[in-house]
Amino acid sequence: MGIPVSGKNIFPSNIQGLPTWYKIRVSQSGYGGRRKEADIVVAMNPKTFTEDQDDLVKGGLFLYADDIKDPIDRDDMILVPMPVKDIVKEAKPHRDLRKLIANMVYVGVLANLIGIEIEPIKAALEFHFKGKESPVEFNMMVIDLAYQWADKNLDLEIPYRIEPRDLTENSILVDGNTAAGLGTIYGGMHFVSWYPITPATSLPESMLEYAPKLRVDPETGKSTYAIIQAEDELAAVGMVVGAGWAGLRAMTATSGPGLSLMAEYTSLAYFAEIPIVIWVVQRVGPSTGLPTRTAQGDINLAYYLGQGDTEHIMLIPGNVNECFEFGWKALDLAEKYQTAVLCLSDLDLGKNQWMTKPFEYPETPIERGKIIWEEDLEKIKEEWGRYRDLDGDFIPYRTVPGNTHPKSAYFARGTGHDDFANYSEHPEQWRNNLDRIKNKINSSKADLPEPIITKMRGAKKGIIAFGSPDAAMSEALDYLKADGLKLNYLRLRSLPATDQVLDFIRSHEKVYVIENNRDGQMHAILSLELPEKAQDLISLAMIDGLPLNAEWIREAVLNEENA
Amino acid sequence: MAEKGKKVNAIGLTRQDYKGKPSTLCLGCGHNAIVGQIIAACHELNIPPESLLKVSGIGCSSKAPTYFMDRSFGFNGLHGRMPSLATGALFGDTSLIGIGVSGDGDTASIGMGQFKHVTRRNLPMLYIVANNGVYGLTKGQFSATAEQGLALKKQGQNRYVPVDIVWEAIAGRASFVARTFSGDPQQLKALIMAGLHHKGIAVIDVISPCVTFNNQDDSFHSYAWGKSHEVALHELSFVPPVRAIKVQYAKGETLEVPLYDGTHIILKKLAQDYEPTDRAKALQMLEDANRKNELITGLIYINPTQSSLFDLYDLPDTALNRLPAEKLRPSPESLDEINKIMY
Numbered sequence: 001m002g003i004p005v006s007g008k009n010i011f012p013s014n015i016q017g018l019p020t021w022y023k024i025r026v027s028q029s030g031y032g033g034r035r036k037e038a039d040i041v042v043a044m045n046p047k048t049f050t051e052d053q054d055d056l057v058k059g060g061l062f063l064y065a066d067d068i069k070d071p072i073d074r075d076d077m078i079l080v081p082m083p084v085k086d087i088v089k090e091a092k093p094h095r096d097l098r099k100l101i102a103n104m105v106y107v108g109v110l111a112n113l114i115g116i117e118i119e120p121i122k123a124a125l126e127f128h129f130k131g132k133e134s135p136v137e138f139n140m141m142v143i144d145l146a147y148q149w150a151d152k153n154l155d156l157e158i159p160y161r162i163e164p165r166d167l168t169e170n171s172i173l174v175d176g177n178t179a180a181g182l183g184t185i186y187g188g189m190h191f192v193s194w195y196p197i198t199p200a201t202s203l204p205e206s207m208l209e210y211a212p213k214l215r216v217d218p219e220t221g222k223s224t225y226a227i228i229q230a231e232d233e234l235a236a237v238g239m240v241v242g243a244g245w246a247g248l249r250a251m252t253a254t255s256g257p258g259l260s261l262m263a264e265y266t267s268l269a270y271f272a273e274i275p276i277v278i279w280v281v282q283r284v285g286p287s288t289g290l291p292t293r294t295a296q297g298d299i300n301l302a303y304y305l306g307q308g309d310t311e312h313i314m315l316i317p318g319n320v321n322e323c324f325e326f327g328w329k330a331l332d333l334a335e336k337y338q339t340a341v342l343c344l345s346d347l348d349l350g351k352n353q354w355m356t357k358p359f360e361y362p363e364t365p366i367e368r369g370k371i372i373w374e375e376d377l378e379k380i381k382e383e384w385g386r387y388r389d390l391d392g393d394f395i396p397y398r399t400v401p402g403n404t405h406p407k408s409a410y411f412a413r414g415t416g417h418d419d420f421a422n423y424s425e426h427p428e429q430w431r432n433n434l435d436r437i438k439n440k441i442n443s444s445k446a447d448l449p450e451p452i453i454t455k456m457r458g459a460k461k462g463i464i465a466f467g468s469p470d471a472a473m474s475e476a477l478d479y480l481k482a483d484g485l486k487l488n489y490l491r492l493r494s495l496p497a498t499d500q501v502l503d504f505i506r507s508h509e510k511v512y513v514i515e516n517n518r519d520g521q522m523h524a525i526l527s528l529e530l531p532e533k534a535q536d537l538i539s540l541a542m543i544d545g546l547p548l549n550a551e552w553i554r555e556a557v558l559n560e561e562n563a
Numbered sequence: 564m565a566e567k568g569k570k571v572n573a574i575g576l577t578r579q580d581y582k583g584k585p586s587t588l589c590l591g592c593g594h595n596a597i598v599g600q601i602i603a604a605c606h607e608l609n610i611p612p613e614s615l616l617k618v619s620g621i622g623c624s625s626k627a628p629t630y631f632m633d634r635s636f637g638f639n640g641l642h643g644r645m646p647s648l649a650t651g652a653l654f655g656d657t658s659l660i661g662i663g664v665s666g667d668g669d670t671a672s673i674g675m676g677q678f679k680h681v682t683r684r685n686l687p688m689l690y691i692v693a694n695n696g697v698y699g700l701t702k703g704q705f706s707a708t709a710e711q712g713l714a715l716k717k718q719g720q721n722r723y724v725p726v727d728i729v730w731e732a733i734a735g736r737a738s739f740v741a742r743t744f745s746g747d748p749q750q751l752k753a754l755i756m757a758g759l760h761h762k763g764i765a766v767i768d769v770i771s772p773c774v775t776f777n778n779q780d781d782s783f784h785s786y787a788w789g790k791s792h793e794v795a796l797h798e799l800s801f802v803p804p805v806r807a808i809k810v811q812y813a814k815g816e817t818l819e820v821p822l823y824d825g826t827h828i829i830l831k832k833l834a835q836d837y838e839p840t841d842r843a844k845a846l847q848m849l850e851d852a853n854r855k856n857e858l859i860t861g862l863i864y865i866n867p868t869q870s871s872l873f874d875l876y877d878l879p880d881t882a883l884n885r886l887p888a889e890k891l892r893p894s895p896e897s898l899d900e901i902n903k904i905m906y
Binding site: 127238245264422 | 584611612613614616617618628629633634635636637638639640641644646647648649650651652653654655656658659676677680876877878879880882883884885886888890891892893895897898901902905906
């Protein structure tokens with residue numbers, strides 16, 4: 001119907017049986033963030049009947065199955081009891097289908113009440129059932145019966161109406177994990193190793209689905225990649241480091257607990273200068289935390305992952321389109337800078353469906369960095385050493401196994417080494433090497449995604465956010481503007497922070513940092529970058545397992561303003 | 564006769580071309596013998612050093628790859644995590660011959676998980692465990708293969724029963740499992756040669772005494788104990804493809820195991836009548852030997868036709884790491900199709 005929507009599956013950590021919610025945001029302003037309360041609630045589960053009532057705005061529409069006999073606790077709702085069982089009975093479904101088909105009743109009733117068109121519903125069912133006629137027809141029959149029932153029996157003043165708009169032309173609806181998987185495939189990944197963990201699992205699974213269709217060489221009929229499910233995250237990242245060393249574009253995907261296990265190999269990748277990509281789909285920690293709830297709590301863990309002085313290149317997609325873009329970009333950056341690149345997504349972005357513009361084909365060719373083969377070694381005039389900075393850009397040339405040149409081999413190690421990769425405990429060599437690596441990482445800023453800055457005329461204060469909360473930010477900024485507060489908004493997309501980010505902080509009298517964790521981890525990282533501005537950086541951080549919403553952001557900023 | 568070390572093999576290389584950095588292990592360390600036999604085997608088999616890939620974990624054993632074949636790519640990885648490193652690396656170019664050197668701590672303690680999974684996946688590589696029952700780099704703690712009751716200087720007596728690496732490898736469905744003794748260089752070399760030609764994982768548990776921390780005469784991992792308790796299952800020789808098999812033994816005296824590439828292992832029967840092709844019998848034989856306090860050496864189990872990890876993937880003939888970039892990125896048209904189905 002051409003109206004921007006986003007959906008969020010709020011689900012518990014279980015196999016089957018516990019209550020699950022699906023929250024849909026419909027907004028002609030294009031707001032995709034979660035709202036604190038719902039305008040319309042459909043209650044089908046007696047176990048959450050009271051809770052579901054609490055979720056509704058004053059004067060909201062409350063649809064429920066009329067066989068739920070629990071008390072109605074509020075008198076400020078528009079009540080629509082639906083005879084779900086009677087309508088289902090009328091359709092004469094097979095016994096096994098009765099429960100499943102019941103959901104179609106509220107679809108029909110809602111369609112009638114708020115004006116959802118029937119044709120798009122049918123199209124959605126056809127998509128869901130992959131064109132199979134009989135289930136589509138059967139579902140449609142129940143929807144029709146419910147629609148007719150509502151027509152005959154309901155005469156209500158409804159404050160909500162869905163009207164067609166022309167706002168979704170050329171949009172796609174997709175989850176961030178699928179987008180990241182596809183981006184990785186288009187980024188020319190050769191090797192993926194992974195271990196199942198919520199909420200990252202669907203990322204490698206999307207590659208298992210799409211790579212066989214996209215990455216078979218038409219000439220030879222052979223796969224140009226390999227995906228292997230490892231025995232744990234220790235092995236997943238170990239395989240990826242081995243593959244990256246051997247000249248494969250290698251990636252893995254995990255979440256907090258798995259990332260903890262990957263620390264040691266990531267530290268090795270940093271120090272032995274091996275390109276790897278790790279996608280981190282964040283969930284709530286500490287510990288096992290809330291596996292099916294969203295957070296931005298692994299910023300510190302990821303940025304400094306590993307023992308010793310480590311600081312990694314980090315990409316932070318703020319929408320699903322960027323999940324695709326950073327999917328391929330991360331592999332380029334990892335190979336160019338010969339290091340670990342961590343992409344920080346989260347459950348909200350990764351597991352939920354978002355509307356976005358179509359994926360764009362990578363604008364730059366695949367970047368393999370300074371890999372050299374037999375003939376390249378012949379051409380190098382100076383003596384080549386694996387860790388020798390021949391170009392003065394902190395990035396050495398690297399050979400990979402399989403190179404048959406007698407001088408190509410070297411011995412990679414996580415221990416101290418000289419320019420030729422020989423074991424060394426020499427103090428100066430150690431220091432020079434580690435400094436060069438630091439300079440190398442800093443030099444990557446030239447290639448990192450710059451922040452997106454949205455300015456408001458006359459704003460003297462700034463606000464920084466990153467990742468999935470961006471969905472709530474534009475809405476929050478509109479509210480704050482209406483409150484009379486003008487803010488320039490910077491959406492951070494990478495670390496280490498580029499000059500544009502630092503200049504933004506420097507040039508505003510006060511800058512709020514919004515994030516979905518308890519301690520304000522990004523706030524701390526930025527404060528360390530600019531200690532002289534630290535007191536003007538204000539942390540607004542909150543974590544409760546749910547995506548940040550515009551109402552909270554607005555209140556948090558206003559509280560600070562009025563403090 | 565050519566000067567020692569100068570003998571040129573069929574591809575024009577001397578022993579020198581197979582050498583690594585000077586060893587920093589203790590004088591008399593069993594691991595040095597392993598290094599020596601790896602060099603000898605590769606030289607004799609005419610393997611170009613560039614076609615080998617060396618990997619290891621952490622520990623005395625894992626330092627060994629530094630001491631052989633400077634002209635091979637090598638990676639000294641993380642403690643207990645060599646198998647995963649090798650798995651990823653060998654996917655880069657499956658024509659490379661992997662040699663992993665691990666230790667008893669690296670394999671049977673911290674690395675037990677990865678060890679069992681790499682055997683299960685049958686990654687084609689030679690996996691040598693230099694097994695001395697003790698931690699050397701941290702100065703003499705018990706490892707998981709140390710026998711119960713073993714007394715060490717600072718540790719007192721070992722409370723726990725040992726892990727048997729050969730048993731674990733067979734249970735883990737490794738396709739080639741052997742045990743030998745670094746004091747038996749001929750058998751060690753023959754097993755290394757056979758392992759290098761095996762299509763799948765070849766686990767060789769080498770009892771390799773630690774002269775500094777665990778070489779007491781009554782210790783299971785000492786030279787003295789090994790020499791007096793070794794029971795070889797067979798006299799083993801490896802026959803490269805270039806050499807025709809000359810019948811040297813009377814019929815019934817030998818068992819011939821053909822490998823995938825036309826090479827052969829010839830096992831000459833000794834006291835026992837043992838065929839190393841039955842997993843259950845292998846385990847039974849180990850159990851019996853254990854009871855008799857014998858150090859059984861030789862090829863304990865082999866399945867030359869078991870699918871290797873790479874048989875399970877439909878990889879191109881060109882090494883993955885040499886595929887040109889244009890083979891790696893799907894077409895713009897394919898992305899248009901993807902965009903169309905995303906709603």
